[in-house]
Amino acid sequence: MTDSAQSSLAETRAAAQPDLKTRVAKRLKSRHAAELRFRAYGILAVSIAVLFLGILLERIIHQGYTAFVTHSITTEVYLDPNRIDPTDIMGANYDQMITEQVMAKMGVNDDEYGTTSGEYKEILSPDLGFKALEALRDNPKLLGQKISLTSPIAANADLYYKGEITRDIVEADRNVSDQQMVWMDALKTKGLVTSHFNTYLFTNTDSTQPELAGLLGAIMGSAMMLLVTAVLAIPIGVGAALFLEEFAPKNRWTALIEVNINNLAAVPSIVYGLLGLAVFINWLGMPRSSPLVGGVVLSLMALPTVIIATRSSLRAVPPSIREAALGIGASKTQAVFHHVLPLAMPGIMTGTIISLAHALGETAPLLMIGMISFVPGLPESVTSAASVLPVQIFIWENASERAFHERTAAAIIVLLVFMIIMNLAAILLRRRFERRW
Structure with missing residues (x-):
């Protein structure tokens, strides 16, 4: 290459260098602007959500305190x-x-x-x-x-x-x-x-007189119903998740079951109410408006959530735990129940508590099985007629007396407190027992 050619190439490179720097600077500026916009959108979305949540809470507290x-x-x-x-x-x-x-x-x-x-x-x-x-x-x-x-x-x-x-x-x-x-x-x-x-709000049961109406019966009914739900949903859900995740062969049938479990988690709750009305009340003859039938229906609704949460917790346990247990002579069952399951228990407890908190606030399936009736006393057993907190809120809101509307908001506050306590318990248990790998 001649000296003149080399000189021309050097001049071309020198001329192109500022243009490349300009393009890089523009690209960096564009990326930084996009990041700032994304951050602004995120802050705006969170602010709107907090605003609406604050308006909702302020309205409920203002009406119910x-x-x-x-x-x-x-x-x-x-x-x-x-x-x-x-x-x-x-x-x-x-x-x-x-x-x-x-x-x-x-x-x-x-x-x-x-x-x-x-x-x-x-x-x-x-x-x-x-x-x-x-x-x-x-x-x-x-x-x-x-x-x-x-x-x-x-x-x-x-x-x-x-x-x-x-x-x-x-x-x-x-x-x-x-x-x-x-x-x-x-x-x-x-x-x-x-x-x-x-104190009458917490020591009295429902009444036709607003000044005498209380939540004790609804709280007792909710507690009995959640007990039935927990007794059915937790062992069945955890057992199903253990089998699918650890023991079931990976084939088209298990894949089909997994897809259907995920789909069941998205089924509207009123469908479970229709199922409970058709199967448990009309066919099996279970007592209408009882915590037993309500707990059975809600346990069906909670099962997909428990199974999904349990499987996610089992997957989070490192494979090396299973391999180490099998390497020292443990059977597959011993490796799962003695090592994997205890380590996955914090996530399982979190998932089950959240699913029970979700069940506590459900209303539609309970209305379908007849838990909308007026129950003035305390339920004596899980087969007795009872009311629950969400349904009690629904009944009071539809009452004609103005004083019942005040108690409706108070009942919502009580229900929110119970749900917040359950979610806090889930968070605290997870942080207390969670292990990082």
């Missing part, structure tokens, strides 16, 4: 022998008798038609009459004596004391009249009405 506080009335009641027949104590009108005594104590006179006492009675809960009857039934010697009774105030009166019913609302649009507001103010000024933590 007042249900954790209630107002009760304490008054002395004279069990008048002239109005209570000792041979038929259940035949007396305790509500009317107590209302008239409270009116007399507050200096309110009834009219000849009894309309004033009828309007005054709406302030007081029927629970006062029930407690008077119960006290007299337990001790007939109380007839003709005075006893002290404490009971929740009526639901609308409770809403008035909480400021949810005000005088600013037109009288025709509220369930409390102006005269009743005057009487309620006098009761509180007199010291007969006090506010306190609403």
Whole structure:
């Protein structure tokens, strides 16, 4: 190559060098801009999710926190022998008798038609009459004596004391009249009405009276149902996952089973409810609206999740653990149950707890098997009629009384607390026992 050619080539390379640097700089700038945009999109997505979650929680807490506080009335009641027949104590009108005594104590006179006492009675809960009857039934010697009774105030009166019913609302649009507001103010000024933590929400079962309605029956029903679900879903799910992952031959049939298990995890929950109605209730004759049938249906729904979580945990155990156990003479069963399964247990526990938490919040399948009925007492066994927390929320939300809507939000808060506790337990157990390989 001549000197002139070499000089020309050098000049060409020198001219191309700045152009290459420019292109590289542009590519780097474009990549950095794309990374910044992706990061911004991620932050925006997380911010939107947190915003909507915050709005949801704020709405639920704002509507439901007042249900954790209630107002009760304490008054002395004279069990008048002239109005209570000792041979038929259940035949007396305790509500009317107590209302008239409270009116007399507050200096309110009834009219000849009894309309004033009828309007005054709406302030007081029927629970006062029930407690008077119960006290007299337990001790007939109380007839003709005075006893002290404490009971929740009526639901609308409770809403008035909480400021949810005000005088600013037109009288025709509220369930409390102006005269009743005057009487309620006098009761509180007199010291007969006090506010306190609403223990009735956790110690009472469902009731047609909002001030007496509680979650104890629904909590007990949910606990029984989750117990049935855990007893069925955990051993069956873990056993199926162990067989498929460790012992089953890898062929088209096991592949088909694995695909169907993954598909079952995505089946809408109401389909499981239809299955439970057709098979467990109509065919097998299991008791409708019981924790037993509810637990069986939810165990079917939880099985795919348990199997998938267990198989993932088993895969996470290094193959060297199996090989080492087999190398020292352990059988396949001993290697799995003595070495692999204990090491996979943290992931298995996490998956099972999360699946149970998911089952706790299910409503659609339980509605299909008849758990929407009104159950005023506690379930005595897994075959007794019972309600559960999600269904109790559904029933209260559809009630016409405004006070039930307040308790609906409170029940949602209680359900969320239980689900948060279960998810925290799953996280803590995983961190406590997890091993990194």
